[in-house]
Amino acid sequence: MDIEAKMLNSQGYEAVEIQRLNENKAVEQSDFVVQEYPIALVYNGISHAVMMATPADIDVFAKGFSLSEGILHSLKELYALDIQDTEFGIQVEMNISTRAFMALKQHRRMMVGRTGCGLCGIESLQQLHLNLPKITTVVSDVWLTQIPYAISQLNIRQKITQMTGGAHAAAWVEAGEIVALFEDVGRHNALDKLLGYMAQNHHDVRQGFVVMTSRASYELIRKCAQLNIGLLACISAPTSMAIEMAKRSGLQLASFCRGDGFVLYT
Structure with missing residues (x-):
């Protein structure tokens, strides 16, 4: 199965052939590994981020990323979402509101999100602490x-x-x-x-x-x-x-x- 087909039919894991060694004996077996592929998030035709992620539940991943990164204030600003498989990975095309897109262009950065992402994508130390929301939810x-x-x-x-x-x-x-x-x-x-x-x-x-x-x-x-x-x-x-x-x-x-x-x- 090629990469594009694997992503299209993804359950989040795939089979690989392995050798299991124990007491100097090798046994040929099949095993399962979690999938990790590049997912490009594109807003109004402009690529904003390429995240290394498991290609399952891609639609809610793109929506959650857009909200948690402050790109969208709510899903009402997301007008359309289209998931495309390519030979290099998955591309998620999103059409967003003018307000959201203008704000995104002002703070636009190109980044590759790794599994341990670190401080990827920020331009200065000050950005780390800017715009941290104050939580109003009362914890029971x-x-x-x-x-x-x-x-x-x-x-x-x-x-x-x-x-x-x-x-x-x-x-x-x-x-x-x-x-x-x-x-x-x-x-x-x-x-x-x-x-x-x-x-x-x-x-x-x-x-x-x-x-x-x-x-x-x-x-x-x-x-x-x-x-x-x-x-x-x-x-x-x-x-x-x-x-x-x-x-x-x-x-x-x-x-x-x-x-x-x-x-x-x-």
Whole structure:
């Protein structure tokens, strides 16, 4: 199967032939690996970003990225979305409002988003701290008690990870139950897919919180703040910048969410 066909029919993973070695014995087997391909996001004919991502749920990924990066204020500014397979990767053509496009051109940057994206795409140190939204969602104390159960449900919902062991997951929790979950090779991509789905289906961010299988890094804080999400719970450690940004935005950050406990950093 060629690359274009793999992406067109993607479930997020694909089969590869491997040699499994144990005690100096080699066994030929098939295995599954998580897919990672370039996805170009194009707005009104201008390419803005090329993200390395898992080519599943591409439509909600593009919508979530557009919202969490502040390109769109709402999906009402997205007039059309078309996904095209090419020999080099996937191209998502989006037609957006004049307001959004003019703002995008003023802040336009060309970047390649890697799995650990770092500070790709910003032009100065000041940009890192500019326009960090203040969160107005009020976090219920009940949500904190729901974190352990929500985390315990992640594994059984992660189909790509069950097949490959190589994907991150982002899930939305309401009334203690996971109501939506998306996976990707990149943690920020998984979150964008979830955010795009929530916006598309008009989920009220005041009714729940996000749980993730990754560490808590600064870009996850910014994306949650952009959509006014009040609580982020991650299974691994936070970074110092994530804690600082969570404090500045008013986001409650829980990390090391494992078993019956977690650490609340903000």
